[in-house]
Amino acid sequence: MGLPFSTSSTAGLVVAALVGVVFGVLLHRGGVGNYNVIVNQFRLKDFTVLRIMFTAIIVGGVGIALFHKAGLAAFHIKPAVLAPVITGALIFGVGMVLLGYCPGTGVVAVATGRIHAMVGFLGMLAGGIAYAFTFPAIQDGFMKIGDFGKVRLPEITGIPEVAWWAGLAVIAGILFVFLPKTRSPE
């Protein structure tokens, strides 16, 4: 068997389409294609987003750590260049609350008919164009400030992988029990 499939092979493209479909179903049924749910997470009135993200991180992460140990999967770490990652994240947080979606959940909202999300998607396209034209001016300076490379927390802290997962599982467990279970309006 030729695993993993090349992303340009037919099999790879079929995987992309199928994974996309399931991702869309899960995001929609998770309720995160709903503006109210996203905005109320940031208002600390509805913790659906954190519940989904923490569970995805722990289930996904423990599995991939094991597959990696077994030599079945490779890591794909994005470089931690602190100036652009932190600045970009600060900008992103403002956009996410103003729009009420992130890119993935925005796609869900567009596909389920939300007109304001469609306008938001046009804003995303415009933002992508603006960024592409800004990039040449910052690529050699700002984009390289604070470059820690493609690092993982276990390596830079010296705290073993197992301890990270145990710790995250405990934090998630406590949050899941004590966070309110209020639901936003549809």
Next chain:
Amino acid sequence: MSEKTSWIRQKRWNPYLVGAGIGILSWLVFLLVDKPLGMSTEVSKWSGAVTCVAGGSETVAENAYWKDHTPKFGYSTLLLLGTAVGAFVSALASRDLKAEAVPSVWAEHFGRSPWKRFLGAFLGGFILIFGARMAGGCTSGHGISGSLQLALSGWVFFLTMFASGLLTAWLMFRKR
């Protein structure tokens, strides 16, 4: 009531099952195609496609950003389109297709004007992708795929984005 609704028609599923499902999807993409889940790179490629049409293909070909993120049909295109199809089918089954212009929480604070909401949504989308591309990922690429690999970049993004969102929401919604 909810016991009688079949899971196919339920408006919401348990968030932990949804989260676990997304985690398992991550296993599949890592194992089957050696790729993480991500979304915002593809959106910026669509920006390139729009620019190709509006400003000519040389503009895109000469741009340093699009040189590395060439707008062409492929894996991430199908991932995005698949997400849209999945959401559409899911909403069809749970009767959640709706042409909403102004969501209720927005309306409570900023009124029912669709134009005001559209302006907010457009600006929000603009800012969102600008930030995502600067950071090199979004909620899926950094927040989920990065964090689940215990990447420093993923956790820095996730925590910073969350803090920024909390502050923004406080500023926007603190009245009443």
